[in-house]
Amino acid sequence: MPKSNNRNHPKRGCSIKVQPIRTRQEINTIKAHLKHQPRDLCLFTLGINTAYRANELLSLTIGQVIHLQVGDYLELKQSKNKQYRPITLNTSAITAIQSWLEHHPNRLDPSAPLFVSFRRLRKPLTVPALNRLVKSWCEHAKLNGNFGSHTLRKTWGYHQRIENHVSVALLMRAFRHATEAQTLDYLGIIPDEIKDMYLTLEL
Numbered sequence: 001m002p003k004s005n006n007r008n009h010p011k012r013g014c015s016i017k018v019q020p021i022r023t024r025q026e027i028n029t030i031k032a033h034l035k036h037q038p039r040d041l042c043l044f045t046l047g048i049n050t051a052y053r054a055n056e057l058l059s060l061t062i063g064q065v066i067h068l069q070v071g072d073y074l075e076l077k078q079s080k081n082k083q084y085r086p087i088t089l090n091t092s093a094i095t096a097i098q099s100w101l102e103h104h105p106n107r108l109d110p111s112a113p114l115f116v117s118f119r120r121l122r123k124p125l126t127v128p129a130l131n132r133l134v135k136s137w138c139e140h141a142k143l144n145g146n147f148g149s150h151t152l153r154k155t156w157g158y159h160q161r162i163e164n165h166v167s168v169a170l171l172m173r174a175f176r177h178a179t180e181a182q183t184l185d186y187l188g189i190i191p192d193e194i195k196d197m198y199l200t201l202e203l
Contacts, residue, residue, distance in 0.1 A: 019145045019188055020154035021048070021138070022162075027155070029141040040133060042100035043115050043125075047152025048159075049093045051174045052076060054127045054149035063110025066101060070094045078176070158187045 021027055027048065034041035047057055056076045068074060073086040089097075097114075106112035106122060113124035125133075131149040138147040157175065160166040168180040177183045184190045 017146065017188065018148040018150045018154065020151060020158035021143065021147075022158060022192075026141055026143055030137045033137065033140050038096075038100040038103045039115060039118075040137075042096040043130070043133075044137065044152065045096035046093050048155045049090055050074075050087045051153055051156055052087065053078070053153060054130050057152075058113070058115050058124050058127065058130065060114040061110065062101065062104065062107060062112050062114055065097050065114060066107075066110065068094060068097065154187055157183070158189065161187060161189055 021030070030044060031041065034044060043057065046052075047054075050057070056078065059076065065074065068089055070089065070091050072089055074089055075084045075086045077084050100114075101107050104112070104114075104116070106116060112122060115125045117123045117125050117129065127149055134147055134149055134151050138145075138151070153175075157171050161168065161171060168183055171187075172180050172183040175183055175186065177186065
């Protein structure tokens with residue numbers, strides 16, 4: 001098997017956690033790359049603007065989103081605890097959804113998957129397929145690290161904490177984690193903050 005040159009794929013045998021996308025510039029680079037790919041741009045934008053898991057996003061149908069407007073709730077059953085959790089959709093998410101629906105091959109069928117597979121029309125994308133897509137987007141943006149389908153969810157949480165200063169307690173509830181330490185570790189915030197301690201103060 002040929003050796004992979006993908007900079008965001010871990011070496012064989014390594015256990016490396018999937019990382020969030022940490023800067024706005026990197027996010028905008030990926031959005032620019034996906035500008036003419038409305039399905040993928042919608043998937044990326046919705047993923048980084050919600051705390052939904054990959055399989056939850058991929059379960060969406062056209063009928064669940066076609067009438068949504070900015071500020072509306074989107075409720076999906078969580079895959080782990082089977083409870084419904086509402087997400088308020090912002091302008092970025094709604095714009096991406098509406099743009100994709102204009103091009104969706106099955107847009108008149110409310111039961112059709114929102115994120116349809118181009119290889120298997122009328123079938124939704126799979127989580128492994130999304131995982132490959134995220135890796136390819138991050139590779140194109142020349143990001144260093146390990147990225148995958150969980151990157152989207154982690155990016156939302158990371159920027160909520162770093163930019164929006166949302167409390168760890170609230171993020172813990174959003175992710176349904178048992179402890180705040182688990183949330184910080186999940187988002188990779190603790191290593192970043194420890195690194196900053198050494199770099200921002202010189203004695």
